[in-house]
Amino acid sequence: MTKISTIFGFAAVAAVAVTPVLAQTVADTDVPNTSLNIPGNVQVYGDAKSNVYRPSATVNGEIITATDIEQRMALIRVANNNMELPADQEQALRQQVFSNLIDEKLQIQEARAAEITIDENLVNDQFARLAARYKQSPEQFTAYLASKGSSAAAVKQQIRGEYAWDRLLQRNVQSTTNVSKDEVDAIYKRTMEAKGQDEFHLAEIYLTATPETVEAVAQNAQKIVQALQGGGSFQAYARQFSEASTAVVGGDLGWVRAGQLPDSMADAARQMQPGQLVGPIEVPGGVSIMLMVDRRQVLTADPRDAVLSLKQISLDFPAGTTEAKASELAGQFAEATRSIAGCGAADAVAQKLGASVVSRDGISMRQLPAPLQGTLINLQVGQTTQPFGAANEGVSVLVLCGRDVPNTVAEPNIEEIENRLLEEKVNKRAQRYLRDLRRDAVIDFS
Structure with missing residues (x-):
């Protein structure tokens, strides 16, 4: 089931482009079975000008303008810290944005045909939540977007499209998709049999790649890895460039065991830790880039299943703080907070530093970033993490006030299994739905 996410979760598409791989010349006997009537020795007549990217189109009579495309491109730059791309990569990304706008237009049109309307209050509320992420009011965020070459209208249209597609899938897909008891029972049985096994x-x-193109495709994959290591969104890159069916959900494979993976991926997964990125790895039919979101042992208690009580002490940096000054302030902050002896002393130390304190109970350790999980696992109650933060924001520490670790793990939840199977089926049907809309569309490139 499609879910509405913060807009830059799906606006922050890839910041590098995959270079197209040229088709290989093959003999008649080597033509792959594509179910198309294509001769082995293909001769192309005429030129390819009709297929060259053009900056506007009408989709079933509704216009996508060059301005629409450029405003979406500006959103991507904002979401990727104003990253500048080489000209060839930017052009490839612009083509993909154009394709996404066509899909969005088709989704909104189909929702309208089904008499689905989106309450503008929902759209405005989502826009306000996004503005808050940037510590701005909606009015300030509108001005900020305009200064970057985009607009509030471009963001709201994306939000509107997500809501429209979500409502349409609820009515036309989810309502007619079922999961049988036998399917749920089969998953339950396999899970019980796998107790204690590693799960990723x-x-x-x-x-995708052929033996002839795998080297070039791997080089392109390495560019994506470098961009991800520079802070790019894995989910956004997967949605933009992955050729697997999981692209629609940001490349998420869910929880899998080694036996469900190709050997090369299984070997890599066994060595990976949460948050680690690996690739490109050669797999059947192509190459893969892998992100370890989390790992566990099936139906086995794990220290990271702990529920924590925490205090966060935060010191904001003055506007314009340099990296060097931030490091100096962080060092002083670390020295002052290292001596905290228990949560009862945290407030007094924070007051001396001019820092703020926030107390939170019931925090699942798995909700926290992987580096903090690794630190908190080894802390005793009353101890403090090392400082963390950013030069343009400030620095914080967490004080561990309490930890509740489950001694046993409950049996698989039948309802969760059913919901997961239902979501998988809905996503697959949603992909086919959009494919059919594309096939039936009348698109005029101008």
């Missing part, structure tokens, strides 16, 4: 929550970006 993985995300994947998969690129």
Whole structure:
């Protein structure tokens, strides 16, 4: 089932482009079975000008303008810290944005045909939540977007499209999709039999390749890896470039065991830790980039299943703080907070530093970033993490006030199994639905 996410979760598409791989010349006997009537020695007549990217189109009579495309491109730059791309990569990304706008237009049109309307209050509320992420009011965020070459209208249209497609899937797909008891029972049985085995929550970006093209595709994959290591969104890159069916959900494979993976991926997964990125890895039919979201042992208690009580002490940096000054302030902050002896002393130390304190109970350790999980696992109650933060924001520490670790793990939840199977089926049907809309569309490129 499609879910509405913060807009830059799906606006922050890939910041590098995959270079197209040229088709290989093959003999008649080597033509792959594509179910198309294509001769082995293909001769192309005429030129390819009709297929060249053009900056506007009408989709079933509704216009997508060059301005629409450029405003979406500006959103991508905002979401990727104003990253500038080489000209060839930017052009490839612009083509993909154009394709996404066509899909969005088709989704909104289909929802309208089904008499689905979106309450503008929902759209405005989502826009306000996004503005809050940037510590701005909606009015300030509108001005900020305009200064970057985009607009509030472009963001709201994306939000509107997500809501429209979500409502349409609820009515036309989810309502007619069922999961049988036998399917749920089969998953339950396999889970019980796998108790104690390693299980991995993985995300994947998969690129197809032949033996002749695998080297070039791997080089392109390496560019994506470098961009991800520079802070790019894995989910956004997967949605944009992965050629697997999981692209629609940001490359998320869910929880899998080694036996469900190709050997090369299984070997890598066994060595990976949560948050780690690996690739490109050669797999059957292509190459993959893997992200270890999490790992666990099936139906086995794990220290990271702990529920924590925490205090966060935060010191904001003055506007314009340099990296060097931030490091100096962080060092002083670390020295002052290292001596905290229990949560009862945290407030007094924070007051001396001019820092703020927030107390939170019932925090699942798995909700926290992987580096903090690794630190908190080894802390005793009353101890403090090392400082963390950013130069343009400030620095914080967490004080561990309490930890509740489950001694046993409950049996698989039947309802959760059913919901997961239902979501998988809905996503597959949603892909086919959009494919059919594309096939029936009348698109005029101008």
